[in-house]
Amino acid sequence: DSGVTQTPKHLITATGQRVTLRCSPRSGDLSVYWYQQSLDQGLQFLIQYYNGEERAKGNILERFSAQQFPDLHSELNLSSLELGDSALYFCASSALPGGGSPLHFGNGTRLTVT
Amino acid sequence: KNEVEQSPQNLTAQEGEFITINCSYSVGISALHWLQQHPGGGIVSLFMLSSGKKKHGRLIATINIQEKHSSLHITASHPRDSAVYICAVRPQGGSEKLVFGKGTKLTVNP
Numbered sequence: 001d002s003g004v005t006q007t008p009k010h011l012i013t014a015t016g017q018r019v020t021l022r023c024s025p026r027s028g029d030l031s032v033y034w035y036q037q038s039l040d041q042g043l044q045f046l047i048q049y050y051n052g053e054e055r056a057k058g059n060i061l062e063r064f065s066a067q068q069f070p071d072l073h074s075e076l077n078l079s080s081l082e083l084g085d086s087a088l089y090f091c092a093s094s095a096l097p098g099g100g101s102p103l104h105f106g107n108g109t110r111l112t113v114t
Numbered sequence: 115k116n117e118v119e120q121s122p123q124n125l126t127a128q129e130g131e132f133i134t135i136n137c138s139y140s141v142g143i144s145a146l147h148w149l150q151q152h153p154g155g156g157i158v159s160l161f162m163l164s165s166g167k168k169k170h171g172r173l174i175a176t177i178n179i180q181e182k183h184s185s186l187h188i189t190a191s192h193p194r195d196s197a198v199y200i201c202a203v204r205p206q207g208g209s210e211k212l213v214f215g216k217g218t219k220l221t222v223n224p
Contacts, residue, residue: 002158033210043200043214056210088155097210103147105157 003027006091006106014114018079021109023091025072029104031055031094032074034066037108038087049074050097081113117141120201120215127222133188135218137201140182147212148175148186149200157200160186191222 003026013019025032034046036059045058049068060066063081068074078085088110092103121136137146148160161168161175163184168175172191177184188195201215 033212035212042216043202043212045211045213048210058211090157092157102162103159105149105159107154107156110155 002104002106004091004093004104004106006089006109008109009107010110010112012112012114013081015081015083017081017113018077019081019111021076021078021089021091021111023074023076023093023106025074025091025093026104029093029095030072031097032068032072033092033094033103034060034074034076035090035092036087037090038084043090046076048097055097078111083113086111086113116215117205117213118201118203118215120199120218122218123216124219125221127191127220129192129222129224131191131222133191133195133220133222135186135199135201135220137184137186137215138182139184139201139203139213141203141213142206143179143182143203144206145204146177146184147202147204148184149202151198151200151217153197160199188220193222193224196220196222 005024007022030051033048037043046060048056066076088108090108091106095101118139145164150158172189174187198217198219200217202212
């Protein structure tokens with residue numbers, strides 16, 4: 001058990017809708033990362049937060065946004081959903097922001113857009 | 115060309131065999147991660163290394179920074195080792211972004 005909790009495990013929704021994915025980091029970890037894994041693109045870095053502040057941005061679409069709350073949990077909001085947004089979304093946490101500590105992954109949220 | 119290339123893409127072995135999975139990258143890096151993804155989808159971080167060699171149980175990871183190459187070895191392989199193994203690099207320059215390889219699917223038959 002990595003200590004990282006992601007909810008929900010599965011999400012099925014229609015095109016055009018909006019969903020929120022939630023991540024609770026491992027106790028004591030201040031850094032949260034979001035990744036998308038699709039069949040054709042593999043794993044891609046979306047965004048990172050450290051102690052409530054956005055730290056780095058990757059290939060995140062404008063329709064997607066995220067935030068980290070004072071209790072350190074994070075939410076990834078996906079809006080105006082398209083079929084191509086169907087993917088596994090992973091959250092990971094680490095103690096340090098600069099890549100100097102191991103990553104702990106959640107079990108992912110499988111999003112299906114119909 | 116991808117920044118991170120893994121080989122082989124697929125690997126089938128018999129229980130007990132020694133396994134090697136390779137990862138080559140084209141950019142300067144500050145760290146390299148080896149990840150394991152089980153059929154259920156969950157990802158486990160196996161190693162994070164920036165030089166030399168690390169060992170954990172039957173798993174060994176090595177990295178050669180000059181040659182921009184890393185290997186993951188599994189000794190005495192077991193069917194429960196069947197998974198996708200993913201190499202990821204953190205480019206130099208303070209970037210937080212991990213760049214991932216496409217993974218190596220390992221199947222170990224009893």
